[in-house]
Amino acid sequence: MLVLIGVLLVIVGFAIRLNPLIVVTVAGIVTALLGGMNPAQILDSFGTGFASSRSVTIFVAVLPVVGIIEFFGLQEQAKILIG
Template sequence: MIKLIGIIIVIIGFTLKLDTIAVVLSAGVLTGLVAGLSINEILTTLGQTFVSQRAITLFILTLPVIGMCERYGLKERAATLISNAKSLSAGKLLSVYALVRQVAAALSIRMSGHPQFVRPLVNPMAQGAAVSNFGEIDKEDEDRIKASSAAMDNYGNF
């Protein structure tokens, strides 16, 4: 039972909104120690797993790039670009996006996902289209557009 201490650490760490990587690593190390592994065995296991799962590093590398683009105005620029297209509605934009995702999925082309594509590009463009058509939108409509943008990403993948 005590070997499941890592799960408790993860739950407490996420509840307190601590650094995700630090919480997961500390939970893994502590679980390994409780299970009777030496520090050397724990670090060897972590290193082997990291090397065998290198694809995750590509995902991790894209996040800072997206963060920098967002910091320097990618979201605002996308919204401005779409708001200039007067005949484009949020629904039309999201329908085209779903179609593009379906075609890309059929051709096995990956277009990242929610954190790298929907949040910084598709959602602001859809909100810009809604603002262009209806003027200011309220928080409820903004949340619906966010949800629809995420849903279109999922629909397009299937």
């Protein structure tokens, strides 16, 4: 029954408008600790979940590239090309 404290943490975190990424991560860690997992198992679970979600991995890889391209004038070059 203590494992459900993670759900309560998510509800409270969202209600007081905290960063959702931090709220869900902390709730997951707390739930895993209460469920009997050690820190190495928790880290392994997070890593496996992150690596198995290809869309997240692609997003993390592509986002910095788009930022660099924008920094070096992608919009200006597009305006020149269209014009």
